[in-house]
Each structure stands twice: as structure tokens, then as C-alpha cells.
Amino acid sequence: MDSDYTETARALGHLKRVLKTCRRLLILAHDNPDPDSIAGAVALKHLVWERFGIRSTVSYGGIVGRAENRAMLRLLRIKMSPVHRIPLRRYRHIALVDTQPKTGNNSLPLELEPTVVIDHHPLRRDTKAPLVDVRPEYGAVATILTEYLQECGCKIPTPLATALFYAISSETQALGREAGEADTRAYLSLFPLANKKHLARIQRPSLPKSYFNVLDRSLLGAATYKNVVVARLGTVKVPELAAEVADLLVRMERITWALCLARHGDRLVLSIRTTNVKAKAGRVIQRLVGRRGRAGGHNMMAGGWLDGTGLSEAQKDRLEEEMVNKFLGLVGHREVSVMRPLLEDAEV
Template sequence: MKAKGLKKPSTRKSKVNYRTTTQLRSDRFLAEIKNATRVTFVSHINPDPDSIGSMVGLAHLVKSVLGKKIRLTRDGLINRSENRAMVDLLGLELVPMDGIEWHEGDVAVMVDSQPKTGRHSNENGLPLVAVIDHHDTPGNVRGIPFVDVRKSMGATCSVVAEYLREQNVEVSFKVATAMMYGMETELMGFPRHASSADEEALLWLFPKADKDLLAEIRNARLPQSHFEGVVQALQSSFIYDRLIISWVHDLPQPELAAEVVDFLIRFEEVDWAVCAGLFENKLILSARASGANAKAGELLKKVVGRMGRAGGHDRRAGGAILMKSISFNAVEQAMVKLRKRLLKALHIDECRGQRLISRKEMLENLQS
């Protein structure tokens, strides 16, 4: 897929006027990087639309206001079809982190993540001067000159939109579409409540975004492996009171676990949905909660403990466990431990799981 006639970004001043007695956050951010030769934007492993959109928006801000050289990166892979479509259709160039070289005058800005959270493949030697995020999973930000973590906001793109408006920087359809889709994936559907700042950002971006491109990204074509993974997840879903746990032995991409729980949490008999699956040598976890104030991120972090890393938001969370062995016994032991911890954390009595789809129904479907 190729970018469709991308226009040169416009820096026409918008009519938004911010008056404040204190220095704007965006002023402080720009002041921190004004002496840099080049600004590199980094995010978490396997970047999602919010992290990609945030990098695009901040890069546009830095180029428009300071005229700096910029570099956007990706840590790990971009596997989910919609995310690949976003990158391809918008013509975004993301440099792999394992190919990055740092030179004098380079600085790094981390978006949609925080240092020392276990969500990066390698943070060593990162010339980090700023962290901009919205997650309530705390990292170690000591010593970093500029930190803006807005736990009250539903998306990091919302923070970036505020910066752009504060600096009266207009955005092209390319930037607006990237940020709009990033916000959409975080806020739409049933993830978490949007703040007034999120709503203002959406209203500002919507008229500027390319609606046709947004539709193409949302409806990206899916490979056969996606449907095979979904079938396996449904056939391996077990109900424990108000919790449903699903298993995919070989995830075609890590993001499938999140797609599975987004679907399963709609099951009328459960309040919690968890999907686990293997991707390479990692056990990938994703969780969703239907109720408000569920603190899913805190719960999954407690459940995973020292086995790996986890975190997230009020109603959704994710994590990963690096497996020393992916043998049947090693994976089974890890899953049993996680299941017991989940039941205990949710105050559910130990019980035998009931299949979402019975073996009889599976066999009948195969024979029909």
C-alpha cells in the first residue's frame, strides 16, 4: 500500500488562543529540546496507533516550531493489520530501534510509555530528555528533565493535540489522520472514559482528518492466520464464574490476544476476559473488564508479579512473560499459576472451568 497524494504539512496558525499565568507544558517541552541537533521519538515495543500517532504529532510540532531534524522509530514489529495499514497508507517511515545510532547532539523523547516498565527491548544509552505518556503504570522517570504523564487522559495523542493547539500549529490531513486513529483506538468502543481534554482533541482533529483513509485503516484486510487464531481462542475459552480465560497456543501476532478479549468481554455472563498465548518465546497476556473502577492494570500487574511485566488502564491491561522454555509442561505450569492467581485476585472460588463452546458442539461443527 502507498500513501495517497500526501500534501505538504501546513503550518498555518490556528485561531486557538491559550492564556495562562504559568508556562505552558508545550513551552517547557520545546525549551528542553531547543539545543538538540536531532530529535528521535521512541515508544514501547510493538507500537500501537496511539504511540505512532503521538510520534507523528510531536515530530510535526518540533519541525514546525523549532525546525529540527526528526526521526521516528519502532521497537519490535508492527503486526496487526490495521496498524500496518496505518503506517503504509500514511507513508510513515519508522526506523527499527536495533538499527539506531546515536551521535552528539541527538536527544530522545519517549511517548506513550515510560522507562523501566519492561516495555522496551533495550533502553541502554538512550539520550532521554522527555517522557510524554498517559498510562498509570509507573516507570522510573528520575533524572529526566521533562516529564508529562497525564493519567486522566485517555490517549497520549490527546496530550500531543494540546501541545499543537497551545503552539498554534496547524496540522495536515496526514498528521490529523494518524492522531485521530490513535485516539480512536484508545477511546472508542468500551475501553475507558474520555476526559474533556480528549473530547476537545477529537473535535479539533476530526475536521482535518481524511475520513476515507480512516475507513481503509479500520477495515484493513486480514490474513488467514488471524481467523485460525480466533477459532482456536473460542475453542479454548473456559468460564470461571464471571471470568473467561482464553488460550491461543501460537499467536500469529501479539495483538491478537487483545482482539480476542475485546470480543469476549461482550459475553453477557462475564465481567472479566483474559487471553493468553505464545508469541516466539513470550507468553502474551491481555485482559478486559466490563465494570467501572475495575483497575485492570493493577490487577494484572499483581497477578503476573515477578513472572514478567504487566500494566494498563482501568478496564484493560496487557503483559508478557519471558519463558525460559516453551515446552508443554513449562507453559502449562505458568498458565496454572496465572489462573489460580486470577481467581484469587477476583475472589472466585477454585473451580473447574466450563467451556464456552462444548466439545460436542465442536465435533458437530466439524462433521457438518
């Protein structure tokens, strides 16, 4: 514990130095932000105002599409601006939260270097900034920002505590997935401060009919081979659905790997989940995508995308088939002739 907070104290001191001349900070979450990225970004906004008197804007690319995430923004009154409304080049200081430069999952132009990078994904070779605080041993970036706030003695308002608690809970599946001691401490310290009624409404939001249409299509089109399940969602309005369905399917008996593919705009979105705590899903998806897109992740969960610009529907179908076959080979099944439909002879 002491070493974690010593690292945090050093990071706070460094943050103060690199923002010494900052008048306005732009904080970028990753594209299509999840609760962890949202909570981490708004926590940094609160910190730099309370500690340094610096005003900031939180922004994101893509959409906030998942029902839980929209409920989180609405109930906790979180303000985030779409990046297309932000004049990026007017900001001399930019912070990336829950993402790193040149990953392909944030809207920071390649020619711009951030001032601050705070993340819990594995450190990338080309990540450069005056302050880089990357802790892959943490289960959530919200844990890092919680330690920042606690170390500097900043009061954590109830809405922010609720956001941070929900972020850690969702990212680590209530401390059951890739959570360490730091995540447990933050989780337990935030729970008494959180609004329990809002947490319940965020976790159980109303769902649109389109959600069930995609779920139906996913299950009908899913197939299994030994310990692997694969689902092809087709075209979706919300790219996070690939991850949501993967989270669901990996819970199936005798399944240790789940791959979901979805088409969103010109991209083929991929999401991997595994129950093996040492599986290195992030490396698997990087090998799967290669140089044809962007990908990254942790031991048990990973995501990425391929650029499908200009491809016909038939070509996209073949690309998906290629990804499925390559994935099967990467997880140990190199010669698979037939996958069984998931719902074939299903018993309740």
C-alpha cells in the same frame, strides 16, 4: 479546559528549553506500537520540526503486526524505523511516547535516560527525565499531542489529523472507554480534518487467513467461570492478538473480566479487559505478573508479559495454568474447580 491548556503551555515551554541544544531527536514509541503510540510519536515529530526546526526519527521495537496498524502506516505514509537499525547511543536526546523508562515495553536501554517522556499511563516511581508530561486522566497520548499542536498554533496536516483521530478513537473505543473531556475535545476538533475514506479503510482492513486460525483456536479453547472468560491463544506471530481477542470476549453477556494469554517468542503475553470502570485492571495485572515480567495499564485495560526463556512446552502450559488460577483469585474467585468451555451448548 483552561487548566488543561495552561498545563500544555507550560509543557511546551519546558520542551523548548530541554531541546535547546538538540540537533536530532530520536522518538521511541512502545514496542509493537498501537495506533495511539504511533500517532503520538509522529505528532511529536511534526511539532518539533514546525516549532523548533529539529529533525527527528521515529522508531519502535518489535513489530507492527495488526492489520489495522499496518494499514494506518501504509495509507497515511507514516515512516517509522525498527530500533535495531538505529544507533541509539549516537542520540543525545531521546523522547518516549506512550511509554515510560524501565517498563519493559520499550526498547530504550536501561542505562540511558530519556530527555522527554509523554504518556497517559500512571506515573511510575522510577520515571525520570528533564521533561516528564504524564497525564493518566487522559484516555490517549494522542490527545496530549493534539493539545500541544493546537496550543502552539501548528497546522495539522490531513494525514496526521487522521492518525490522531483514529488513535483516540481506537484507544478509547470511540470515547466509550476511559475518555475524559480533553479526549472529547480533541476527537471532535480532529474529525473535520481527517480523511474519512482512509479512516474507513484503516478500520476495515483485509485480514490474513492466519488471523481467523488464531480466532478459531481462541474460541475453541476459551472457558468461562461466572463473570470471567479466559482464552489461551497458543503461539502467535502477532502479540497484539491477545489484546484484540480480549476486546472481543469482554463484550460477552454477563462477562465483566477477560484474560487472554498468548505465546510470542520467549514471552507469555497477557491482556486483561474489564467492563468495570473502577476495576483497576492495571493493578490486577501487576499483581498477576509480579517480578517475573513487566505489566501495566489503566482501570479497564491492561497488558504485560512473563519471560519464558528456557521453559519447555509442558512448563509453559503449567505457567499458563498458574496465571489463570491466580487471575481468578485476584478478581474474587479463589476456589475454582472447573471452568466451562465457552462454546459448550452455545446458542446463536
